[in-house]
Amino acid sequence: QVQLVESGGGLVQAGGSLRLSCAASERPFTMGWFRQAPGKEREFLAAITRAATNTHYADSAKDRFKISRDNFKNTIYLQMGNLKPEDTAVYYCAATAGYTTPSVSSGAYAYWGQGTQVTVST
Numbered sequence: 001q002v003q004l005v006e007s008g009g010g011l012v013q014a015g016g017s018l019r020l021s022c023a024a025s026e027r028p029f030t031m032g033w034f035r036q037a038p039g040k041e042r043e044f045l046a047a048i049t050r051a052a053t054n055t056h057y058a059d060s061a062k063d064r065f066k067i068s069r070d071n072f073k074n075t076i077y078l079q080m081g082n083l084k085p086e087d088t089a090v091y092y093c094a095a096t097a098g099y100t101t102p103s104v105s106s107g108a109y110a111y112w113g114q115g116t117q118v119t120v121s122t
Contacts, residue, residue: 001025001111002024002025002026002028002095002110002111003024003025003111004022004023004024004025004028004093004094004095004111004112004113005022005023005113005114006020006021006022006091006092006093006113006114006115006116007020007021007022007023007116008020008021008116009091009116009117009118010117010118010119011119011120011121012083012118012119012120012121013120013121013122014083014084014085014120014121014122015082015083016083016120017079017080017081017082017083018080018083018118019077019078019079019080020033020077020078020080020091020093020116020118021075021076021077022075022076022077022078022093022113023073023074023075024074024075024076024095025074026074027050027071027074028050028074028095028096028111029049029050029095029096029097029098029099029100030047030048030049030050030095030096030099030100030101030102030103030108031047031048031069031076031093031094031095031096032044032045032046032047032048032067032093032094032095032102032103032109033045033046033047033065033067033076033078033091033092033093033094034091034092034093034094034106035087035089035090035091035092035118036089036090036092036115037086037088037089037090040089042092042106043058043060043089044058044104044105044106045057045058045060045061045065045067045078045091046058046061046065046066046067046078046102047067047102047103047104048067048068048069048076048102049099049101049102050071050099051071052068052069052071054101054102055067055102056101056102056103056104058104064080064081064082064083065078065079065080065081066078066079067079076093078091078093080118083118083120084120085120085121085122086120087118087120088118088119088120089117089118090115090116090117090118091115091116091117091118092112092113092114092115093112093113094106094109094111094112094113095109095110095111096108096109096110096111097110097111
């Protein structure tokens with residue numbers, strides 16, 4: 001059972017930046033970031049394979065967000081820039097149970113963190 005703990009969320013003004021972190025209890029396989037705004041479905045943002053050789057981004061994230069991982073620390077990151085009020089959501093990291101290519105489907109991920117709130121003010 002892989003445990004994931006996100007951190008780095010908070011309140012930021014529009015145009016600002018945040019870096020989210022997700023620490024895993026062991027080295028996971030493919031990992032991803034999702035977000036869920038109130039009243040909306042969970043949305044895929046980005047994913048990265050275990051060796052960080054392959055990444056995939058949602059169209060909404062590819063120009064402003066960057067996913068990375070540090071396997072020595074069993075941690076992935078989501079660097080977010082030029083944040084907008086519509087980026088306000090709870091951000092979740094997730095991990096697959098085995099090797100897969102980066103997947104946009106939440107069903108591909110077996111393990112989830114508890115989420116971290118990101119609020120972008122005008």
